[in-house]
Amino acid sequence: MSTLETITRENLWGKSEALDYMGRRHLDTTCPPLKSYLYPGARVLDMGCGPGAMTLEVAGLVYPGSVTGIDLQEMAVAYARRLAEAAQISNVSFAVGDAQHLDLADASFDLTYALNMVDYLPDPVQALREYKRVTVPGGRVVTTLANAEGRISYPAYPAWETYRKPNGKERDNSLGRKFMALYSEAGFTDIKVEAYSPPEMCVYPGAPLFESWYNVTKILMDPEGPDGANLKARIAAGSLSMELLLQAQRDLDAWYQHPHAFNASIIFLASGRVP
């Protein structure tokens, strides 16, 4: 994904910039294919809802159905509740909870989705089984994951790949490509997978989100920014040098100033039917 991949679990909502950035996301720019799974009257669960902006859009699309948003982070849930209150949307509720141990009854939802979050979990198959348990037989569980093998960009920025390793560790960059296997192991039927590059991640000069992409990427490279604690810890541990970070910043600036700059990141969306 993306910028979001560089935000670690520990400090995701530690600074308001990250919360505000994600609190402004829209289905049309982040996850257009989700809309085809929504219908009026559906009872929907949004796992790892974050600050809830897209959850509220879903509430509008499934009305008179309803949406429940759950996230591990209290700060994100509090933000989501404020957004819902401000927009006076009543068919949505938010709660703090752990995706792997949901305090929800069996078969409570027609659709469960989790955008950009199953790679945060130590056991994604166990989480998928839990999503299956709370979804009605015949209902669907939809999840998305970014292709973590790096962005496709022109001009390339060589320092980027090294800079972006969260906490200096290699990610399991093969999780999205294993969606068929993960869903199958979790016991789903009629499994479908698609790949797309949403507008927020397919940018070039003149594209609506070009500036926003550059700005959020830049602040995530700032040791005083929302990902600063992670960057400083990596520098202290020796897994990232200040020299490399500065080179990555220069590479990003050169990319941004290039008249024909281009970036695309690929997202995988998987969907399975509950038997």
Ligand SMILES: C[S@@+](CC[C@H](N)C(=O)[O-])C[C@H]1O[C@@H](n2cnc3c(N)ncnc32)[C@H](O)[C@@H]1O
């Ligand atoms: C990258 S964000 C995605 C947020 C939102 N779905 C979106 O696409 O904008 C991942 C979210 O998963 C949440 N999360 C991580 N582990 C979780 C868990 N075990 N249970 C519930 N939420 C979790 C994080 O707090 C964060 O809000």
